Amino acid sequence: MIKKIFLSGIQPSGRPHIGNYFGAMKQFVDLQNEYDGYALIVDYHALHSLRNPTEMNENIKNVLLDYLAIGLDPNKVTIFKQSDVSEHTELCWIFDTITTMPYLMRAHAFKDAEQKNKEIDVGTFNYPVLMAADILLYGPDVVPVGQDQKQHVEIARDIAEKFNRTYGEIFKLPEAMIMKQVAVVPGTDGRKMSKSYDNTIPLFAEYAEIKKAVMSIVTDSSGGIPQNVFAIHRLFRDENELKKIYEEKSGKYKELKEMLTEDIEKFIAPLREKRKEFAKDIPKALAILKAGGERAKEVASKKMVEVREKIGVNVY
Numbered sequence: 001m002i003k004k005i006f007l008s009g010i011q012p013s014g015r016p017h018i019g020n021y022f023g024a025m026k027q028f029v030d031l032q033n034e035y036d037g038y039a040l041i042v043d044y045h046a047l048h049s050l051r052n053p054t055e056m057n058e059n060i061k062n063v064l065l066d067y068l069a070i071g072l073d074p075n076k077v078t079i080f081k082q083s084d085v086s087e088h089t090e091l092c093w094i095f096d097t098i099t100t101m102p103y104l105m106r107a108h109a110f111k112d113a114e115q116k117n118k119e120i121d122v123g124t125f126n127y128p129v130l131m132a133a134d135i136l137l138y139g140p141d142v143v144p145v146g147q148d149q150k151q152h153v154e155i156a157r158d159i160a161e162k163f164n165r166t167y168g169e170i171f172k173l174p175e176a177m178i179m180k181q182v183a184v185v186p187g188t189d190g191r192k193m194s195k196s197y198d199n200t201i202p203l204f205a206e207y208a209e210i211k212k213a214v215m216s217i218v219t220d221s222s223g224g225i226p227q228n229v230f231a232i233h234r235l236f237r238d239e240n241e242l243k244k245i246y247e248e249k250s251g252k253y254k255e256l257k258e259m260l261t262e263d264i265e266k267f268i269a270p271l272r273e274k275r276k277e278f279a280k281d282i283p284k285a286l287a288i289l290k291a292g293g294e295r296a297k298e299v300a301s302k303k304m305v306e307v308r309e310k311i312g313v314n315v316y
């Protein structure tokens with residue numbers, strides 16, 4: 001029986017947080033027994049915001065350890081980095097030639113950057129096309145991501161359709177897989193939790209760091225139930241049970257935050273320990289990444305043979 005395929009990626013742009021975990025990474029682990037999986041470290045994507053080679057190098061190793069520590073099994077999921085498979089950037093170029101500028105100008109990330117009057121590099125503008133190549137080379141059925149990536153997966157579908165229409169059917173249309181309950185995990189300030197907002201609870205935080213982050217959660221002064229605290233707490237405890245507790249302890253923000261700190265600690269402590277174990281043998285972890293890259297390269301290069309055939313550059 002042919003297994004279904006999932007594929008997703010994380011940028012090595014900083015420490016992952018519980019929003020990344022519940023919104024995306026946890027799904028990778030949940031899917032790995034029933035699906036063949038690809039978990040990417042999208043280092044070329046991260047270049048648009050990270051131009052420090054030492055940091056890039058460290059971050060790549062960090063995402064690798066994160067993947068292993070959350071329980072991804074390299075025998076079930078191909079863990080690899082984008083820069084090991086040059087077919088991604090090659091296919092991106094081919095997709096560039098069938099994607100129009102006005103179409104990409106409708107992407108949220110581009111519109112946000114434009115609104116903020118940021119200087120936009122071509123890589124940032126083109127970001128969704130590289131992501132389409134990441135996805136379509138491997139023919140995944142589903143792409144588990146948080147809500148903010150929904151549009152990018154739709155762009156990948158559109159590009160696949162355009163290619164198929166222009167040159168003939170070779171790309172499977174992927175579906176975004178978004179868990180409703182955790183589509184947007186809020187940060188300590190109530191906005192979406194994000195590395196770029198400085199409002200995160202890091203996934204592998206030490207106790208003191210968890211405590212500091214929880215204590216900094218902005219509490220609404222009206223009503224006894226601090227919504228921001230509750231919204232994060234429900235990731236760690238049954239919602240009905242929590243509702244009762246929050247009603248009983250109405251107005252006691254400090255106590256509720258202390259309880260949340262303990263609940264997060266209980267959840268994170270074993271992950272943190274596992275991560276420390278993997279960190280003791282970096283060469284072993286890197287061997288997993290390298291082997292994953294080789295496996296991915298095989299699949300991607302086969303797909304590129306088909307692509308080159310379709311566009312007519314195969315003359316030998």
Ligand code: ADP
Nearest residue numbers: 019020023024145146149183184185193194195
């Ligand atoms: P960030 O916004 O912190 O830079 P990334 O862009 O690296 O995060 O996102 C990695 C994955 O985590 C993506 O699938 C994204 O949709 C998901 N994700 C990021 N932040 C959240 C959040 N606050 N809630 C749910 N999912 C999220």
Ligand code: TRP
Nearest residue numbers: 007008009010011042131134135
């Ligand atoms: N754009 C995604 C993010 O910022 C990362 C990403 C790159 C990705 N390529 C991908 C996610 C392919 C899923 C599939 O989070």
